[in-house]
Amino acid sequence: xxxxxxxxxxxxxxxxxxxxxxxxxxxxxxxxxxxxxxxxxxxxxxxxxxxxxxxxxxxxxxxxxxxxxxxxxxxxxxxxxxxxxxxxxxxxxxxxxxxxxxxxxxxxxxxxxxxxxxxxxxxxxxxxxxxxxxxxxxxxxxxxxxxxxxxxxxxxxxxxxxxxxxxxxxxxxxxxxxxxxxxxxxxxxxxxxxxxxxxxxxxxxxxxxxxxxxxxxxxxxxxxxxxxxxxxxxxxxxxxxxxxxxxxxxxxxxxxxxxxxxxxxxxxxxxxxxxxxxxxxxxxxxxxxxxxxxxxxxxxxxxxxxxxxxxxxxxxxxxxxxxxxxxxxxxxxxxxxxxxxxxxxxxxxxxxxxxxxxxxxxxxxxxxxxxxxxxxxxxxxxxxxxxxxxxxxxxxxxxxxxxxxxxxxxxxxxxxxxxxxxxxxxxxxxxxxxxxxxxxxxxxxxxxxxxxxxxxxxxxxxxxxxxx
Amino acid sequence: xxxxxxxxxxxxxxxxxxxxxxxxxxxxxxxxxxxxxxxxxxxxxxxxxxxxxxxxxxxxxxxxxxxxxxxxxxxxxxxxxxxxxxxxxxxxxxxxxxxxxxxxxxxxxxxxxxxxxxxxxxxxxxxxxxxxxxxxxxxxxxxxxxxxxxxxxxxxxxxxxxxxxxxxxxxxxxxxxxxxxxxxxxxxxxxxxxxxxxxxxxxxxxxxxxxxxxxxxxxxxxxxxxxxxxxxxxxxxxxxxxxxxxxxxxxxxxxxxxxxxxxxxxxxxxxxxxxxxxxxxxxxxxxxxxxxxxxxxxxxxxxxxxxxxxxxxxxxxxxxxxxxxxxxxxxxxxxxxxxxxxxxxxxxxxxxxxxxxxxxxxxxxxxxxxxxxxxxxxxxxxxxxxxxxxxxxxxxxxxxxxxxxxxxxxxxxxxxxxxxxxxxxxxxxxxxxxxxxxxxxxxxxxxxxxxxxxxxxxxxxxxxxxxx
Numbered sequence: 001x002x003x004x005x006x007x008x009x010x011x012x013x014x015x016x017x018x019x020x021x022x023x024x025x026x027x028x029x030x031x032x033x034x035x036x037x038x039x040x041x042x043x044x045x046x047x048x049x050x051x052x053x054x055x056x057x058x059x060x061x062x063x064x065x066x067x068x069x070x071x072x073x074x075x076x077x078x079x080x081x082x083x084x085x086x087x088x089x090x091x092x093x094x095x096x097x098x099x100x101x102x103x104x105x106x107x108x109x110x111x112x113x114x115x116x117x118x119x120x121x122x123x124x125x126x127x128x129x130x131x132x133x134x135x136x137x138x139x140x141x142x143x144x145x146x147x148x149x150x151x152x153x154x155x156x157x158x159x160x161x162x163x164x165x166x167x168x169x170x171x172x173x174x175x176x177x178x179x180x181x182x183x184x185x186x187x188x189x190x191x192x193x194x195x196x197x198x199x200x201x202x203x204x205x206x207x208x209x210x211x212x213x214x215x216x217x218x219x220x221x222x223x224x225x226x227x228x229x230x231x232x233x234x235x236x237x238x239x240x241x242x243x244x245x246x247x248x249x250x251x252x253x254x255x256x257x258x259x260x261x262x263x264x265x266x267x268x269x270x271x272x273x274x275x276x277x278x279x280x281x282x283x284x285x286x287x288x289x290x291x292x293x294x295x296x297x298x299x300x301x302x303x304x305x306x307x308x309x310x311x312x313x314x315x316x317x318x319x320x321x322x323x324x325x326x327x328x329x330x331x332x333x334x335x336x337x338x339x340x341x342x343x344x345x346x347x348x349x350x351x352x353x354x355x356x357x358x359x360x361x362x363x364x365x366x367x368x369x370x371x372x373x374x375x376x377x378x379x380x381x382x383x384x385x386x387x388x389x390x391x392x393x394x395x396x397x398x399x400x401x402x403x404x405x406x407x408x409x410x411x412x413x414x415x416x417x418x419x420x421x422x423x424x425x426x427x428x429x430x431x432x433x434x435x436x437x438x439x440x441x442x443x444x445x446x447x448x449x450x451x452x453x454x455x456x457x458x459x460x461x462x463x464x465x466x467x468x
Numbered sequence: 469x470x471x472x473x474x475x476x477x478x479x480x481x482x483x484x485x486x487x488x489x490x491x492x493x494x495x496x497x498x499x500x501x502x503x504x505x506x507x508x509x510x511x512x513x514x515x516x517x518x519x520x521x522x523x524x525x526x527x528x529x530x531x532x533x534x535x536x537x538x539x540x541x542x543x544x545x546x547x548x549x550x551x552x553x554x555x556x557x558x559x560x561x562x563x564x565x566x567x568x569x570x571x572x573x574x575x576x577x578x579x580x581x582x583x584x585x586x587x588x589x590x591x592x593x594x595x596x597x598x599x600x601x602x603x604x605x606x607x608x609x610x611x612x613x614x615x616x617x618x619x620x621x622x623x624x625x626x627x628x629x630x631x632x633x634x635x636x637x638x639x640x641x642x643x644x645x646x647x648x649x650x651x652x653x654x655x656x657x658x659x660x661x662x663x664x665x666x667x668x669x670x671x672x673x674x675x676x677x678x679x680x681x682x683x684x685x686x687x688x689x690x691x692x693x694x695x696x697x698x699x700x701x702x703x704x705x706x707x708x709x710x711x712x713x714x715x716x717x718x719x720x721x722x723x724x725x726x727x728x729x730x731x732x733x734x735x736x737x738x739x740x741x742x743x744x745x746x747x748x749x750x751x752x753x754x755x756x757x758x759x760x761x762x763x764x765x766x767x768x769x770x771x772x773x774x775x776x777x778x779x780x781x782x783x784x785x786x787x788x789x790x791x792x793x794x795x796x797x798x799x800x801x802x803x804x805x806x807x808x809x810x811x812x813x814x815x816x817x818x819x820x821x822x823x824x825x826x827x828x829x830x831x832x833x834x835x836x837x838x839x840x841x842x843x844x845x846x847x848x849x850x851x852x853x854x855x856x857x858x859x860x861x862x863x864x865x866x867x868x869x870x871x872x873x874x875x876x877x878x879x880x881x882x883x884x885x886x887x888x889x890x891x892x893x894x895x896x897x898x899x900x901x902x903x904x905x906x907x908x909x910x911x912x913x914x915x916x917x918x919x920x921x922x923x924x925x926x927x928x929x930x931x932x933x934x935x936x
Contacts (some may be wrong), residue, residue, distance in 0.1 A: 014726070015668065015697065015699070015722050015724075015725070015726030016697055016698075016699055017699050017724065018699065018702070019702055019703070019706040021699075022696060022697065022698070022702075022710060023706075023709075023710060023713075027835055027837045030835070030837035030838075034837075055713040055714055055715075056713070059713070059832065062833050063833065063835055063837050063838050065838070065841055087713075176679060179676075179679045179680040180679075180680050180681070180682055182680075185676070185680060186676075188674065188717075189676050190658060190675075190676070190717065200483065206656065207658070207675035207676060207679060208647075208653070208654075208656060208657045208658070208675060210679070211644060211647045211648075211678070211679070212647045212648050212650075212653060213648070214648055228490060229483065229484055229490065230490070231483070231484055231486065231489075231490075234487060234490075235487070238487040241491075242487075242490060242491060244739075244742075245491075245523040245524070245555075246521065247735040249656075249658065249717065249734070254483050254484075256483075256485065257483070258482070258483030266717070266738070267734070269738075270712065270734070270737075270738040270741065271712075273738060273742050274712075274741050274742060274745055277742055277745035278745050278827060280749060281745065281748060281749040281752070281823060281827065282823060282824070282827070284749070284753070285752070285819050285820055285822075285824075286820050287820050287823055287824055292824050293824045293825075293827070293833060293834070293842070294833070297845045297848040297849050297852070298852075300845070300849050301848075301849045301852040301853050301856075304817070304820050304849065304853060305856060305857075307816070307820070308813060308816060308817060308820075308853055308857060309857075311812065311816045312809070312813060312857060312860065314812075315808060315809040315812040316864065318808055318809075318812075319806060319808060319809055322804060322805045322808070323805045326801045326802075329797070329801050329804050330798065330801045333794045333797050333798045333804075334794075335804075336790060336794075336797050336804035337787050337790045337794065338787060339804075340783060340787060340790070340808060340811070341780070341783040341784065341787055344782075344783040344786075344916075345776060345779065345780060345783065348754060348775070348779045349772070349776060351753050351754065352753055352754050352755050352772050352775070352776075355749060355750060355755055356750070356753075356755055356760050356761045357761075359746060359749065359750070359761070360761045364493075364527065365530050365531065365761060366761070367495055367498070367531055369495045369499055369502075369531050370531050370532070370533070373533055374761070377765045377768070380765040380769075381765050381768050381769045381772065384765070384766075384769040385769055385772060385773050388769075388773060389773075389776060389777075389780060392780065393780065396784065452812075
């Protein structure tokens with residue numbers, strides 16, 4: 001143990017000076033855990049993990065292979081801190097839950113916030129969830145079932161039920177005494193909510209505000225009345241946007257009658273925000289889920305295949321365009337050599353525009369109010385870069401094949417395709433968004449279809465017209 | 469005003485039921501502001517913006533065109549809330565700061581947290597920054613200059629200087645009295661830091677913990693001693709990672725001697741986390757900055773051109789490979805029709821793998837400890853999807869050109885290219901990361917170079933060998 005604790009952090013005298021001093025997980029530790037698991041040395045595994053925090057153990061679980069991951073859970077048994085589970089998701093979480101006994105999971109539920117318990121239970125199949133819930137005490141079971149009843153991506157799923165709500169006529173002193181006398185408080189909280197007699201939030205007081213106010217002052221006098229209130233069925237991306245805009249630590253959630261039903265905290269919102277950015281990235285690259293990386297090879301193959309199939313359709317469409325000009329290519333084989341350049345440059349310029357537009361839509365920087373201005377700008381950018389690269393490619397082609405006319409043809413095709421790329425790169429995501437479709441999902445396929453077809457058609461068509 | 473405030477939110481009786489009830493900015497409002505700015509109706513602009521929060525005004529500023537944006541700042545003049553500025557960045561912020569007088573900016577500095585003031589000043593050129601700083605009171609100027617002295621992406625840049633630190637022998641009652649008596653407290657805080665006589669943090673107490681503890685209890689007895697401490701020169705991505713892992717509300721920052729010098733809060737960390745995900749997305753698509761969207765057409769053209777130039781190099785390389793087989797294509801023109809399919813499918817499969825690997829590296833789910841297992845998995849996925857699409861494309865090609873041998877050739881080329889795509893999609897980012905280069909930056913160019921060259925070479929080469 002003494003050697004281990006020296007490795008884990010700075011010696012008691014020295015302050016941390018690097019990331020490695022602060023964060024315990026590293027390749028050596030993972031390899032040591034792996035080795036101990038393979039050798040079935042449970043005591044060594046426990047000793048290695050003992051100094052770690054739950055989030056660090058969760059990180060090790062993610063990095064381990066599937067078999068080792070299961071072995072770890074079996075080895076730790078009841079000693080596995082449930083806080084470890086809430087930092088996991090998707091296939092990894094499902095893996096662990098499948099190995100754990102319903103009893104062990106059930107025992108954990110009351111210790112968790114509602115949103116965390118819901119996060120665990122939604123990864124289970126119905127039968128297993130029943131088994132677990134049957135073992136959970138009634139009040140917790142009710143809270144969890146209610147949590148599960150909210151739509152998947154809604155505020156209701158993000159919120160926890162535990163919160164502190166007091167009437168406006170309470171004094172600061174009363175609130176502080178209440179907190180001191182009440183055992184069942186939330187684990188973490190950042191604001192005290194002020195409610196009217198019908199349990200509707202009418203304001204809130206940040207803890208630091210409470211701290212610096214004298215005891216006789218009434219909550220009514222110091223509460224922030226204009227606080228942001230989240231309807232329980234609001235989409236989680238909208239929730240995350242509001243947290244980011246207003247830099248909220250927490251926000252009250254209300255039901256359709258305006259009654260306070262829960263609270264969402266900054267960490268939940270931050271996770272949504274990051275997931276959203278990651279989702280855009282994945283979708284633009286044709287990966288359907290963020291957990292793809294940790295999924296099995298077979299499931300990954302299947303989910304990625306659907307995108308590749310779509311892409312095959314696009315590629316065949318482009319081939320059909322080329323096939324129209326088979327005769328032309330037969331006579332000027334240089335066209336076959338050069339045509340991928342036109343398509344590729346258009347595709348890349350279009351992807352740049354598309355990516356920027358998709359992100360700007362997600363962050364609400366691109367809206368109906370400035371859409372036309374942005375489309376205009378992208379067309380200008382496309383024209384300018386089109387002109388620049390037209391000259392460059394035209395010269396390369398003319399020199400390479402000693403054919404000035406060929407250089408002119410490819411230059412014209414390049415300008416046209418890059419302007420089209422700028423147009424398509426903005427219009428496609430705007431159109432998808434207006435149609436209520438996530439602009440990231442199918443945008444790249446559409447875009448490549450456009451830039452490939454236009455690229456091949458214009459280049460080969462112009463060649464057929466002017467070079468034969 | 470009365471009409472406006474009805475539009476802005478729910479009537480006093482009704483609770484918000486949708487995002488639009490909670491968030492004031494929408495297309496109509498932006499258009500109304502635009503119209504008022506163009507007509508030079510300052511009073512109308514002020515009236516429209518009066519009910520909005522700073523973050524909402526910042527959002528409108530972003531959506532407005534460049535000219536309107538400047539007009540808005542000139543119209544609002546000294547009434548522009550400086551809190552509006554801290555939500556802006558890059559070219560938009562630089563635009564506004566250029567229009568504002570040094571006096572107006574200087575007056576704002578003392579009202580801001582250190583990290584916010586630094587955020588504003590780093591967008592100015594040296595001469596202007598001098599002008600502003602000359603007008604800032606000495607203590608604030610010193611804090612800001614110190615903030616600016618930290619490296620761009622370090623913890624020192626993220627932190628604010630204002631914090632509450634108390635000795636371990638203080639009682640809860642003393643701390644609360646101190647907070648009540650001290651006027652100059654930070655705007656927001658979530659933890660009280662406990663320090664030793666040399667001002668080194670030895671623990672911290674969350675405000676909610678403080679709130680529920682009785683007055684005579686000593687800080688020493690309730691402080692969390694194992695709290696995460698951030699060295700001032702830690703990279704901001706590492707800081708953000710720790711905040712996410714440990715779900716921190718705030719964390720103390722220490723200098724090389726271990727002394728407490730500042731505090732980082734969750735909102736700063738969340739912003740870094742999101743920027744990081746966005747940066748990966750942009751870089752993979754060949755866009756160099758997140759502010760690209762709001763930049764001028766000319767600057768956007770220039771920054772995107774460098775990526776397109778790189779891509780042109782890749783495209784020409786691929787063309788050189790095709791040129792080797794000009795003779796083969798002249799004899800079998802179907803090869804020119806089909807060859808983009810092989811390259812395109814390889815490129816897409818590779819991009820899927822690449823994107824997943826880049827993100828997994830960023831979130832530390834992909835490490836040296838599991839690299840080989842993940843590469844292996846991606847090769848398996850590539851082989852499986854390769855086999856699947858080989859059969860599909862082989863049948864299409866054989867049927868289309870009534871040439872079974874051509875079908876076999878394209879099928880084999882497809883399998884090879886998709887396995888190579890899986891390998892390259894993981895090995896390239898891993899190699900770049902090991903070399904200390906951001907794996908997102910150049911990965912796509914390398915990948916496309918590989919899948920294009922291999923795709924064209926294998927397909928045309930096999931055709932030359934077996935079909936002539």
